[in-house]
Amino acid sequence: MGTPPTSDGPRHLKRPAKDPAGGPAIRLARPNVAVDTVLFAVESGRLRCYLVQLKRGPLEGKWAFPGGLVRFGELLDDAARRELLASTGVNEPYLEQLFSFGDPSRDPRAHVVSVAYMALIDDPRLAATQSSKYGGGGWFEVSSLPGLAYDHELVARYALGRLKAKLEYTNVACRLLPAVFSFTELEELYSLILDRQIDRRNFRRRILGMGLLERTSAQRRGSHRPAALYRFLTRDSQTVEML
């Protein structure tokens, strides 16, 4: 989580009573639940994720993934969406739960279990932070993140790993691309995220073999041969059988 102070309440609730012997008060103290979301997008040829700067508390000035406490009666996915919208203005991203991080010392202020999410959008301009909760926000290249609060280094690694893995056997890529794109753009996306070069011919064969794409009649023009544009048959999640 990271669970920066939320606008809907203070964060220090439910500390164990200071009674070290553990009277009834200590038994009532329970960890809180938060969500934190790693939002990815491609901007100027780099894979980036969105960070917000903490404004208050012992971690003031550090960067973190947007997140906050889950409300009573709220779905985890909804909490992630709500916090992401509040912190970045991003509205309907692809969203996927990653893992839960529950080390009680991950947040110096309280015991908060964070359910980490990954979110993808196709246009980085959709994100901007005006929330008074944070000192600002912005896109950072995943390979050179600033010092992160909480255990967010760990969360970042986990998210990147998941994204890489899912490129290989699902159609997630479509959530990082516009509806229609050239094969070269798709290839660059893969090359970017997997951080290695890709053979154009083999890539084309393989991807087309998955049967997730269709060619549109549109073309992209430039001072060179025009490129055919493609579209994913569906933007819903699909998994390719690999046997």
Added chain:
Amino acid sequence: MGTPPTSDGPRHLKRPAKDPAGGPAIRLARPNVAVDTVLFAVESGRLRCYLVQLKRGPLEGKWAFPGGLVRFGELLDDAARRELLASTGVNEPYLEQLFSFGDPSRDPRAHVVSVAYMALIDDPRLAATQSSKYGGGGWFEVSSLPGLAYDHELVARYALGRLKAKLEYTNVACRLLPAVFSFTELEELYSLILDRQIDRRNFRRRILGMGLLERTSAQRRGSHRPAALYRFLTRDSQTVEML
């Protein structure tokens, strides 16, 4: 979770105040965190998981995976281990976090976010329930579970899916087998869990090719040709590169 009433406190804490307008009281109400663990073992040639029967509350009589609330200051893994030990006597299982289930309606009594775990042991006789918290416990074949409480059907499917997947590219199998075993036993384990027949020769080649096993000098004897016994080089988690 499932989060049956725990021995260390009632479960209805932190309900939102009945004030429907949402005064300060409602803002303090937060979901609780629980862990629930799907414990697997092979018994008499079947893949089984361990269920406990709920004794109190609206779900009385239903079966569920053992679990309970996470304590303040406790690691998630530790909570899973603690609850598993208390409910089944199982001590040092292989343990792996699966997914978090947070639907507020999953538990009729309260909003409880459950972090689901999978645990593996090599001997089903290690598990038994004497906890007064439950009306008993036992091993059930995964393909014919009784009616489960909470969203534990979902948890069960998720756990089985994860187990199947990890058989293919890790050494998890070793956590369901004794330290030393014949190739046939290993093959039967795979066949059992993946629920399909396996070609003995190809299986042998493939598994040996992964380089995770070593042959011991011991043999298993019976009224037939003796079987060579093998051992996993390490029982620590290992992943095989598949390229």
Added chain:
DNA sequence: CCAAAAGTGTTGGCTCTACACCCATGA
């Protein structure tokens, strides 16, 4: 006509699958 990016096939190696017979032991 030049620059820039798009588009396209083939080959060799490797991996995977399918498949059936002999072996070692105990009873």
Added chain:
DNA sequence: TCATGGGTGTAGAGCCAACACTTTTGG
């Protein structure tokens, strides 16, 4: 000697990686 499970090899198909030249357009 028979029953039981243990142990082994090979051939064909499909898959994947490596590799370079031609095409189309705009300037």
